[in-house]
Amino acid sequence: MMDELEEQTEAIAAGKKPTVAATSHQLAYNVIPGGWKPDADGYNEEEMKLVHETRKILHDPNLPIAATCVRVPVPIGHSESVLIETEKKISVGEARLVLGEAPGVMVEDDPYAKIYPTPLHVAGRDEVYVGRIRDDISSDRGLMLWMVSDNLRKGAALNAVQIAEHALDMGVL
Secondary structure, eight states: HHHHHHHHHHHHHHTTOOOSSSSOOOOOOOOOOOSOBBBSSSSHHHHHHHHHHHHHHOOOOOOOOOOOBBBBBOOOOOOEEEEEEOOSSOOOOHHHHHHHHHHTTTEOBBGTTTOOOOOHTTTTSSSSEEEEEEEEEOOOTEEEEEEEOOOTTHHHHHHHHHHHHHHHHHHOO
Protein backbone atom coordinates (compact mmCIF):
# COMPACT_ATOMS: atom_id res chain seq x y z
CA MET A 1 0.00 0.00 0.00
CA MET A 2 2.87 2.39 0.75
CA ASP A 3 4.30 1.76 -2.72
CA GLU A 4 0.97 2.78 -4.24
CA LEU A 5 0.86 5.90 -2.07
CA GLU A 6 4.34 6.91 -3.26
CA GLU A 7 3.47 6.22 -6.90
CA GLN A 8 0.26 8.25 -6.65
CA THR A 9 2.05 11.15 -4.96
CA GLU A 10 4.72 11.18 -7.68
CA ALA A 11 2.06 11.04 -10.42
CA ILE A 12 0.14 13.98 -8.94
CA ALA A 13 3.37 15.98 -8.53
CA ALA A 14 4.10 15.34 -12.23
CA GLY A 15 0.61 16.54 -13.20
CA LYS A 16 -0.61 13.04 -14.10
CA LYS A 17 -3.68 11.13 -12.98
CA PRO A 18 -2.73 8.62 -10.26
CA THR A 19 -3.39 4.91 -10.72
CA VAL A 20 -5.60 3.22 -8.12
CA ALA A 21 -4.77 -0.49 -7.92
CA ALA A 22 -4.51 -2.01 -4.44
CA THR A 23 -7.22 0.07 -2.79
CA SER A 24 -10.72 1.22 -3.66
CA HIS A 25 -9.81 4.91 -3.55
CA GLN A 26 -6.85 7.14 -4.27
CA LEU A 27 -4.55 7.18 -1.24
CA ALA A 28 -2.46 10.25 -2.02
CA TYR A 29 -3.87 13.43 -0.48
CA ASN A 30 -6.92 11.57 0.77
CA VAL A 31 -8.54 10.23 3.95
CA ILE A 32 -10.56 7.03 3.66
CA PRO A 33 -13.26 6.28 6.26
CA GLY A 34 -13.18 2.56 5.66
CA GLY A 35 -11.15 0.31 3.46
CA TRP A 36 -12.29 -2.77 5.37
CA LYS A 37 -15.36 -4.88 4.61
CA PRO A 38 -18.31 -3.79 6.79
CA ASP A 39 -20.38 -6.27 8.81
CA ALA A 40 -24.20 -6.37 8.93
CA ASP A 41 -24.24 -3.40 11.33
CA GLY A 42 -21.94 -1.30 9.14
CA TYR A 43 -18.85 -1.67 11.37
CA ASN A 44 -15.67 -3.03 9.86
CA GLU A 45 -13.30 -5.66 11.24
CA GLU A 46 -10.75 -3.09 12.45
CA GLU A 47 -13.41 -1.22 14.44
CA MET A 48 -14.81 -4.41 15.95
CA LYS A 49 -11.31 -5.66 16.79
CA LEU A 50 -10.73 -2.47 18.78
CA VAL A 51 -14.06 -2.94 20.61
CA HIS A 52 -13.49 -6.64 21.40
CA GLU A 53 -9.83 -6.26 22.44
CA THR A 54 -10.62 -3.34 24.73
CA ARG A 55 -13.48 -5.20 26.42
CA LYS A 56 -11.34 -8.34 26.80
CA ILE A 57 -8.35 -6.55 28.33
CA LEU A 58 -10.55 -4.52 30.68
CA HIS A 59 -12.52 -7.68 31.63
CA ASP A 60 -15.82 -5.96 30.87
CA PRO A 61 -17.76 -7.62 28.03
CA ASN A 62 -20.49 -4.98 28.26
CA LEU A 63 -18.28 -1.87 28.26
CA PRO A 64 -19.92 0.63 25.90
CA ILE A 65 -17.45 1.43 23.14
CA ALA A 66 -17.95 3.05 19.76
CA ALA A 67 -15.18 3.15 17.20
CA THR A 68 -14.68 4.56 13.72
CA CYS A 69 -11.46 3.69 11.93
CA VAL A 70 -10.17 6.01 9.23
CA ARG A 71 -7.24 5.26 6.97
CA VAL A 72 -4.93 8.26 6.73
CA PRO A 73 -2.08 7.27 4.42
CA VAL A 74 1.11 8.10 6.29
CA PRO A 75 4.22 5.89 6.27
CA ILE A 76 4.28 5.35 10.04
CA GLY A 77 1.87 5.99 12.83
CA HIS A 78 -1.50 5.25 14.34
CA SER A 79 -3.53 8.17 15.61
CA GLU A 80 -6.70 8.09 17.67
CA SER A 81 -9.20 10.72 18.66
CA VAL A 82 -10.51 9.36 21.96
CA LEU A 83 -13.56 10.32 23.99
CA ILE A 84 -13.79 8.82 27.47
CA GLU A 85 -16.50 9.20 30.06
CA THR A 86 -15.43 8.62 33.66
CA GLU A 87 -17.54 7.52 36.63
CA LYS A 88 -16.55 10.66 38.50
CA LYS A 89 -15.46 14.02 37.11
CA ILE A 90 -11.74 14.39 36.47
CA SER A 91 -10.21 17.70 35.49
CA VAL A 92 -7.99 18.20 32.48
CA GLY A 93 -5.09 18.89 34.86
CA GLU A 94 -5.71 15.64 36.75
CA ALA A 95 -5.91 13.73 33.47
CA ARG A 96 -2.56 15.18 32.39
CA LEU A 97 -0.99 14.08 35.69
CA VAL A 98 -2.46 10.56 35.56
CA LEU A 99 -1.49 10.06 31.93
CA GLY A 100 1.96 11.54 32.51
CA GLU A 101 2.60 8.95 35.24
CA ALA A 102 1.48 6.01 33.09
CA PRO A 103 4.36 3.81 31.94
CA GLY A 104 5.18 4.30 28.27
CA VAL A 105 3.06 7.45 27.92
CA MET A 106 4.33 10.92 27.10
CA VAL A 107 2.04 13.94 27.46
CA GLU A 108 2.63 16.76 24.97
CA ASP A 109 -0.28 19.07 25.49
CA ASP A 110 -0.13 22.79 24.89
CA PRO A 111 -2.27 23.46 21.83
CA TYR A 112 -1.95 27.24 22.26
CA ALA A 113 1.79 26.83 21.66
CA LYS A 114 1.07 24.24 18.92
CA ILE A 115 2.46 21.43 21.08
CA TYR A 116 0.70 18.13 20.42
CA PRO A 117 1.83 14.80 18.99
CA THR A 118 1.81 13.94 15.28
CA PRO A 119 2.75 10.72 13.47
CA LEU A 120 5.91 12.28 12.03
CA HIS A 121 7.01 13.39 15.49
CA VAL A 122 6.61 9.96 17.13
CA ALA A 123 8.16 7.83 14.36
CA GLY A 124 10.89 5.61 15.77
CA ARG A 125 9.77 6.08 19.38
CA ASP A 126 8.33 3.45 21.69
CA GLU A 127 6.05 5.65 23.78
CA VAL A 128 2.44 6.57 23.20
CA TYR A 129 2.05 10.34 22.94
CA VAL A 130 -1.08 12.08 24.23
CA GLY A 131 -2.17 15.66 23.64
CA ARG A 132 -5.16 17.93 23.04
CA ILE A 133 -6.58 16.84 26.40
CA ARG A 134 -9.77 18.79 26.96
CA ASP A 135 -13.22 18.61 28.51
CA ASP A 136 -15.98 17.09 26.43
CA ILE A 137 -18.50 19.90 26.11
CA SER A 138 -21.34 17.38 25.72
CA SER A 139 -20.74 15.60 29.05
CA ASP A 140 -19.63 16.84 32.45
CA ARG A 141 -17.69 13.59 33.02
CA GLY A 142 -16.16 13.36 29.57
CA LEU A 143 -12.64 14.06 28.33
CA MET A 144 -11.34 14.16 24.79
CA LEU A 145 -7.75 13.48 23.82
CA TRP A 146 -5.50 12.77 20.87
CA MET A 147 -3.14 9.78 20.96
CA VAL A 148 -0.37 8.90 18.52
CA SER A 149 2.13 6.06 18.38
CA ASP A 150 4.55 4.42 15.97
CA ASN A 151 2.52 1.40 14.85
CA LEU A 152 5.70 -0.43 13.84
CA ARG A 153 6.70 -0.42 17.51
CA LYS A 154 3.41 -0.55 19.37
CA GLY A 155 -0.22 -1.07 18.31
CA ALA A 156 -2.63 1.81 18.76
CA ALA A 157 -5.49 -0.29 20.16
CA LEU A 158 -3.23 -1.87 22.78
CA ASN A 159 -1.92 1.53 23.79
CA ALA A 160 -5.43 2.90 24.29
CA VAL A 161 -6.24 -0.06 26.48
CA GLN A 162 -3.04 0.29 28.53
CA ILE A 163 -3.87 3.93 29.21
CA ALA A 164 -7.42 3.03 30.19
CA GLU A 165 -6.15 0.25 32.49
CA HIS A 166 -3.83 2.69 34.23
CA ALA A 167 -6.68 5.15 34.67
CA LEU A 168 -8.78 2.34 36.17
CA ASP A 169 -5.94 1.44 38.55
CA MET A 170 -5.76 5.10 39.58
CA GLY A 171 -9.53 5.06 40.25
CA VAL A 172 -10.47 7.72 37.72
CA LEU A 173 -12.47 5.49 35.36
